[in-house]
Amino acid sequence: MIKIPFNKPARTGNELRYMEDAVARGKISGDGDYTRKCQKFLEKKFKCSKVLLTTSCTSAMEMAAILFDIQPGDEVIMPSYTFVSTANAFLLRGVKPVFVDIRPDTLNIDEGLIDKNITAKTKAVIPVHYAGVSCELDTILDICSKRGIYVLEDAAQGINSLYKNRYLGTVGDLGAFSFHETKNVISGEGGALLVNNERFRERAEIIWEKGTNRKKFFRGEVDKYTWIDIGSSYLMSDLLAAYLFAQLENLDKIQRKRKKIWDLYRQHLAELEEEGKLRLPAVPRNCVPNYHLFYILLPDRRRRDTLLRRLKEAGIHAVFHYVPLHTSPMGLKLGYRPGDLPRTESLSERVIRLPLFFDLSVGEAESIVSAVKREIDTAPSPA
Numbered sequence: 001m002i003k004i005p006f007n008k009p010a011r012t013g014n015e016l017r018y019m020e021d022a023v024a025r026g027k028i029s030g031d032g033d034y035t036r037k038c039q040k041f042l043e044k045k046f047k048c049s050k051v052l053l054t055t056s057c058t059s060a061m062e063m064a065a066i067l068f069d070i071q072p073g074d075e076v077i078m079p080s081y082t083f084v085s086t087a088n089a090f091l092l093r094g095v096k097p098v099f100v101d102i103r104p105d106t107l108n109i110d111e112g113l114i115d116k117n118i119t120a121k122t123k124a125v126i127p128v129h130y131a132g133v134s135c136e137l138d139t140i141l142d143i144c145s146k147r148g149i150y151v152l153e154d155a156a157q158g159i160n161s162l163y164k165n166r167y168l169g170t171v172g173d174l175g176a177f178s179f180h181e182t183k184n185v186i187s188g189e190g191g192a193l194l195v196n197n198e199r200f201r202e203r204a205e206i207i208w209e210k211g212t213n214r215k216k217f218f219r220g221e222v223d224k225y226t227w228i229d230i231g232s233s234y235l236m237s238d239l240l241a242a243y244l245f246a247q248l249e250n251l252d253k254i255q256r257k258r259k260k261i262w263d264l265y266r267q268h269l270a271e272l273e274e275e276g277k278l279r280l281p282a283v284p285r286n287c288v289p290n291y292h293l294f295y296i297l298l299p300d301r302r303r304r305d306t307l308l309r310r311l312k313e314a315g316i317h318a319v320f321h322y323v324p325l326h327t328s329p330m331g332l333k334l335g336y337r338p339g340d341l342p343r344t345e346s347l348s349e350r351v352i353r354l355p356l357f358f359d360l361s362v363g364e365a366e367s368i369v370s371a372v373k374r375e376i377d378t379a380p381s382p383a
């Protein structure tokens with residue numbers, strides 16, 4: 001029986017009240033009052049000129065692929081150690097993703113491998129900020145700017161994280177957030193596209209509005225709206241935006257609570273790292289994380305799987321992720337093979353994510369730490 005779940009959706013107080021207010025205002029479809037409140041909040045908080053709420057982070061990245069004018073035969077560089085949406089958004093446009101290996105410290109894309117994977121077909125690079133810790137963006141941007149290549153930050157896990165005092169999602173040409181129920185601030189399902197390159201601002205709005213200039217019509221800039229480009233139904237329901245707005249109002253409070261648990265894990269597991277029994281998350285000096293997740297790395301897959309099983313038996317739901325995209329059935333169809341990205345494959349087999357959510361108590365976190373210590377100390381040595 002699970003006593004401590006891996007995740008529990010956060011509620012900070014006003015979520016249901018705001019949802020009732022959205023209904024009372026008479027509009028719960030997309031682009032309502034709460035959608036605009038959220039977008040203005042995000043634009044002001046992160047100093048971004050244009051933010052569009054979307055149905056998911058996947059949708060935001062699909063919009064990015066359209067804005068980058070991705071065509072069949074183009075190439076997009078990304079890590080294999082990421083969620084499937086990063087690849088799917090571009091695969092839908094006829095692109096074969098070019099997967100590169102990750103760094104052993106942060107588990108982010110290895111910026112030193114990007115340049116050698118660029119070809120004449122490369123249209124974009126997608127740095128994925130794993131665990132809310134930034135990729136080495138200056139190097140990536142320098143490489144891409146010299147080659148005329150776009151950068152989309154997959155900041156699904158990175159809201160409110162910093163890289164050299166710049167918020168993740170606001171540094172590349174475009175950025176994408178996720179508000180899935182497992183993220184720091186949530187709407188159940190949802191996301192946002194951050195438009196940082198002004199050349200994409202007007203078209204992003206059109207794609208967001210199903211390929212129409214409807215927003216211009218409502219602003220009185222045209223006397224009627226019509227279909228002028230490709231697009232889709234990317235607007236988040238205002239009901240979900242109402243829930244999200246209550247979360248955004250408490251963004252810093254939520255992050256402080258997550259940091260408290262994150263610090264507790266790190267402090268109490270440091271001894272095991274010193275003994276070489278596991279490895280804790282690495283945070284480069286120029287990065288400030290948002291404490292989205294806390295992972296540990298075991299020495300090998302067997303010990304990882306054993307610890308996962310024993311934690312489950314103790315009533316603690318810890319998880320692993322990801323199956324590297326290049327070794328998945330779809331990755332194999334694309335021509336990749338096991339062994340192509342050795343660091344990705346090794347690290348992915350050794351990761352455990354510990355429970356970390358807003359309502360997790362200090363007592364529960366201490367119980368998790370105790371269980372990890374107990375199970376690692378009593379685990380048999382590898383054969």
